[in-house]
Amino acid sequence: NKVLLLGSGGLSIGQAGEFDYSGSQALKALKEDGISTVLINPNIATVQTTEGMADKVYFLPVNAATVEEVIRKEKPDGLIISMGGQTALNVGVELFDAGTLDRLGVKVLGTPIPVIKDTEDREAFAVRMAEIGEHVAKSFAATTLEGAFEAADKIGYPVLVRAAFALGGLGSGFANDKEELRDLATKALALSPQILLDQDLRGWKEVEYEVVRDAADNCVTVCNMENFDPLGVHTGDSIVIAPSQTLSNDEYFMLRETALRVVRHLGIVGECNIQYALDPRSERFCIIEVNARLSRSSALASKATGYPLAYVATKLILGADLVTLRNSVTKTTTACFEPALDYVVVKVPRWDLRKFSKVSNKIGSQMKSVGEVMAIGRTFEEAIQKAVRMVNPALHGFEPSTEVLNALWEDEEAEAVAD
CATH class of the missing domain: 3.30.470.20 (ATP-grasp fold, B domain)
Structure with a gap:
């Protein structure tokens, strides 16, 4: 009867208008089925927060504490966390781990939380893929610098270092040796309690x-x-x-x-x-x-x-x-x-x-x-020409430089004189 939808919150690099699009589409689909909708999204400059999209909108931060508060007040039957990007996903996992969702009798709609955790945790994901004989890039998780050094030795340098449960490749980079790894791992651990080290597949x-x-x-x-x-x-x-x-x-x-x-x-x-x-x-x-x-x-x-x-x-x-x-x-x-x-x-x-x-x-x-x-x-040529012109109005797509054009004109003039 009533569904709570988590938005993605404020715009940031890696998390912008695409989640407004998905959230708006979801609200339309829910409305069609006569389901009452509640939305949590602090970003007032979105389509999904406009009047008439959701039955009730809470302009509150998308975090575990505020979501729990709204659930207690609104008592929704279901929770949708797959339309608000990494932010909403992380909050859903946090509430599940704390037992809040079971305690308040709210069901996560769609992909079950244990499956989401399997896709987010590199080691669990590798195990699940091995069950059906599929290969994943060599990857290890670490929570300390020592753990990162051990993982890099197992994989072999260079390695890709990135923060777990983060969006847009936050805190990531390639380490060619132990010193570079120390620098990157320290930065990544400041952003997330867990870091991921992956096999270098550059060029694939x-x-x-x-x-x-x-x-x-x-x-x-x-x-x-x-x-x-x-x-x-x-x-x-x-x-x-x-x-x-x-x-x-x-x-x-x-x-x-x-x-x-x-x-x-x-x-x-x-x-x-x-x-x-x-x-x-x-x-x-x-x-x-x-x-x-x-x-x-x-x-x-x-x-x-x-x-x-x-x-x-x-x-x-x-x-x-x-x-x-x-x-x-x-x-x-x-x-x-x-x-x-x-x-x-x-x-x-x-x-x-x-x-x-x-x-x-x-x-x-x-x-x-x-x-x-x-x-x-x-x-492909036509599409990329249009895209380059759209991304910067000052550009006319892929075109020869003025020097090249001048050289061509001079050649044509020389040919005309010779004729």
């Missing part, structure tokens, strides 16, 4: 799939995307192309089949994003991570394909199934039809480094972009 292709699954075990891949930049550059700072342009048919279906197997094995209900590292010189691949929530990529996939991911995911976590659920965009097909694209979509990030003093202008494992543009074209 990064490929993503968006997958939806219902409680009846029906599963479809909605969109696959390929990062223009290789692994080592944060996906939020990378140019992304949908559908992928350089994968062979075998590679595409190999990764698709794996995505469906992983999502079924974990027991995810609703929408999730799975990221792969693919060796460009062979068909070797490993799973980087699974996000059991709506993400930046989900918003891009929705707009690129016209498949309303957040809306469908909300209907699925309320108990609908993909076979009978109508696609609200096409009106004729059901949600189990996978979109087929006869066009190319390109996402280009936008940076504004002038606002941040002393920030390196080199892209890497830590996200720095403050926004992004999306362009559609019949070919």
Whole structure:
């Protein structure tokens, strides 16, 4: 009868408008089913907090204490934590661990919390993937500097260091030796109680799939995307192309089949994003991570394909199934039809480094972009030209420099004189 939805809170790098989009879609889906909605989101400058979207809005911080207070007051039947990014997910896990949700009789809708914890904890995730014979990049978690040194020795330098339960690659970087590791690990441990050390896979292709699954075990891949930049550059700072342009048919279906197997094995209900590292010189691949929530990529996939991911995911976590659920965009097909694209979509990030003093202008494992543009074209060339022009109005896309044009004109004049 009543559902509490957690928003993502204030805008920050790595967590911005895409979660407003998913939350707004979720509220529409809940309203359609006649469910009373309560929203917690302190950000007044969002669509989901506008009048008429939710029945009741609390402009309060999204943290365990305030969410518990609202639950006691509103007494909702269900809680949705998959539409508010990493912030909402962390709060949901914290309330579950403290026993608050059981004590107050609130059910988390969609993917169960133990499954979310399996996807967030690198060691638990590696164990779950090993159960079905899938490979993940060598990874260890550490809570101390000594633990980080031991993990790096097991993996072998260089290693990727990052803070656990963080968004946008916060506190991450590559360490080539013990001294660099000491520096990076100290910074990362200041941001999170646990740090993750991963095998260095720089240079491998990064490929993503968006997958939806219902409680009846029906599963479809909605969109696959390929990062223009290789692994080592944060996906939020990378140019992304949908559908992928350089994968062979075998590679595409190999990764698709794996995505469906992983999502079924974990027991995810609703929408999730799975990221792969693919060796460009062979068909070797490993799973980087699974996000059991709506993400930046989900918003891009929705707009690129016209498949309303957040809306469908909300209907699925309320108990609908993909076979009978109508696609609200096409009106004729059901949600189990996978979109087929006869066009190319390109996402280009936008940076504004002038606002941040002393920030390196080199892209890497830590996200720095403050926004992004999306362009559609019949070919990759057309789409990226449009995207480059959109990301900065001063640019005319990929065009030769003035020196090159002057040289060409001089050559043409010389030819005309010779003729």
